[in-house]
Amino acid sequence: MWNPKAECLPREELEELKLERLKNTVRHVYENVPFYRRKMDEAGVKPEDIRSLEDIRHLPFTTKEDLRENYPFGLFAVPLKDVVRIHASSGTTGKPTVVGYTREDIEVWSEVMARTLGMVSASSEDVVQIAYGYGLFTGGLGVHYGAEKIGCTVIPTSGGNTKRQIMLMRDFGTTILCCTPSYACYLVEVMAELGVSPRELKLRAGLFGAEPWSEGMRREIESNLGIEALDIYGLSEIIGPGVAAECLCKEGLHIWEDHFLPEVINPATGEPLPPGEEGELVFTTLTKRGFPVIRYRTRDISFLLPEPCACGRTHVRMGRVKGRTDDMLIIRGVNVFPSQIEEVLLSLGYTEPHYLLVVDRERRLDVLEVWVEVSESIFRDEVRGLEELEEKIRREIEAVLGIAVKVRLVEPKTIQRSEGKAKRIIDRRDLR
Amino acid sequence: MSVKQISVFLENKSGRLAAVARLLASRGINIRALSIADTSDFGILRLIVDRPEEAYRALKEEGFTVSLTDVLAVAVPDRPGGLAPALEALSEANLNIEYLYAFVARHADQALVLLKVDDRERAVKVLEEAGFKVPSPEEIYSL
Known part of the structure; x- marks a missing residue:
């Protein structure tokens, strides 16, 4: 355990700490972020109205749209000179959602990631291979700072180049692997092809997240690699990876409550739900200075498990994320909204585009196929013209999403029409 | 001096060509010549028929992506x-x-x-x- 004192803090003290930090955060955003001040004024709440943790329900929610409307730095609570890092995730309308960290925030992030790595007792003896993407995506650097804080030997391989990943894993004696679960499965396959046996590796544990996965996948990864495979949870709007993590009991993910205050609400009414009931996860950051968020609606569906855990940690657990309240897809760790595809088609002069996203798992890797109906407005009488169109759509989509896709031109009415909301997604991956 | 050719977008799957032929047959439209250009995923069927405008409308009504070239x-x-x-x-x-x-x-x-x-x-x-x-x-x- 990385920080036994904090992780096993008696509930009573934890509640006190949370309340004190909530009050501070609310005052901080009220004083420094015009957006929050306006929303709170409209709702008729003042920072001093927050007297108990329950009072949080008087505060307005924050959504991804709010982040987008305040692009790029509108929700930062400190001047840019105090921000030492910026991350961003791809947006639905070309504008990414931007988050910023002060030096103290990076320290908090490193702390919660160190606790997360502590779930498998990571120490300075460990060699940690980080195959999450580095860059604007929070995955790579988030895990990186946590592992360095512990003093692990960090191998920042980032994503891709699978053969090299395996070579380094073997030659450098990697003990802990961090990547998306689907990539872990893919590594297993490529290892088999290369004739590399897990027995040649020193791998003992893996922290897998950034996309939903199943118990079945866990069993496969664990038995094929002979390791402990744990689920980790996070999102850039809150901090990145390190919001919650499974302990070795593998019965839910501990949310680091001294830094992130969770709620589960009914997504339709916004009403808080009692513990154990399934709904939308909502987080309020308690210690962040640069980019604090109040009641951020994650759109992730889960539930809270308040019962004490056998591992001794007192922090509440959340169940595995079961799905989304919106139509967001997570493909190889990347968030994909059907509306992004629509934007691309519209920008190419395709009026009223009919399209479908077909997600499958081929050879353990998520593949995204975009079916586009060929209407008269885009039809050309020449094969070359259509192939160019296909290629253009593919390039534009890849530029927006940042992941490889296959575009398939299909006949009109191939894609099922439905009353009301169009069905834009077929997900053939078995994630349950 | 241009001849109106019917171009139809077809996916590479069984029965699509037959569907076009059947539809034209049902309207008594005679095919004079045809060719198909294809890729692994789709093809373009090109037809010369005795009544191009009528064939165009019939195919369009039936939901095909079709053009007169x-x-x-x-x-x-x-x-x-x-x-x-x-x-x-x-x-x-x-x-x-x-x-x-x-x-x-x-x-x-x-x-x-x-x-x-x-x-x-x-x-x-x-x-x-x-x-x-x-x-x-x-x-x-x-x-």
Whole structure:
């Protein structure tokens, strides 16, 4: 355990700490972020109205749209000179959602990631291979700072180049692997092809997240690699990876409550739900200075498990994320909204585009196929013209999403029409 | 002098071509010539029929992606070496052929070549100057 004192803090003290930090955060955003001040004024709440943790329900929610409307730095609570890092995730309308960290925030992030790595007792003896993407995506650097804080030997391989990943894993004696679960499965396959046996590796544990996965996948990864495979949870709007993590009991993910205050609400009414009931996860950051968020609606569906855990940690657990309240897809760790595809088609002069996203798992890797109906407005009488169109759509989509896709031109009415909301997604991956 | 060709977008899956043929049959439309250009995923069916406008509407109503394309028809002698001079004439005039297909006419000893070229009017002139007959659309539809 990385920080036994904090992780096993008696509930009573934890509640006190949370309340004190909530009050501070609310005052901080009220004083420094015009957006929050306006929303709170409209709702008729003042920072001093927050007297108990329950009072949080008087505060307005924050959504991804709010982040987008305040692009790029509108929700930062400190001047840019105090921000030492910026991350961003791809947006639905070309504008990414931007988050910023002060030096103290990076320290908090490193702390919660160190606790997360502590779930498998990571120490300075460990060699940690980080195959999450580095860059604007929070995955790579988030895990990186946590592992360095512990003093692990960090191998920042980032994503891709699978053969090299395996070579380094073997030659450098990697003990802990961090990547998306689907990539872990893919590594297993490529290892088999290369004739590399897990027995040649020193791998003992893996922290897998950034996309939903199943118990079945866990069993496969664990038995094929002979390791402990744990689920980790996070999102850039809150901090990145390190919001919650499974302990070795593998019965839910501990949310680091001294830094992130969770709620589960009914997504339709916004009403808080009692513990154990399934709904939308909502987080309020308690210690962040640069980019604090109040009641951020994650759109992730889960539930809270308040019962004490056998591992001794007192922090509440959340169940595995079961799905989304919106139509967001997570493909190889990347968030994909059907509306992004629509934007691309519209920008190419395709009026009223009919399209479908077909997600499958081929050879353990998520593949995204975009079916586009060929209407008269885009039809050309020449094969070359259509192939160019296909290629253009593919390039534009890849530029927006940042992941490889296959575009398939299909006949009109191939894609099922439905009353009301169009069905834009077929997900053939078995994630349950 | 342009011949109306029907172009239909078809996915590469069984029964699609048959569906087009069946539909045209049900309207009593006669196919004079056809060709398919295909890739691994899709194909473009090109048809010359006796009543192009009607065929276009019928296919459209049935939900096919369809367009009317202007192509050029030229008659060449039905014997070895019949086609080459026509293509050479176009090539010398720097006219690009996007695609072509041909069929042999039933009664005359001639073959008909259908071409999509970048400059149709000039191609007609070039071919006629080279001594080839460019049949009228009506002649083609009623063959």
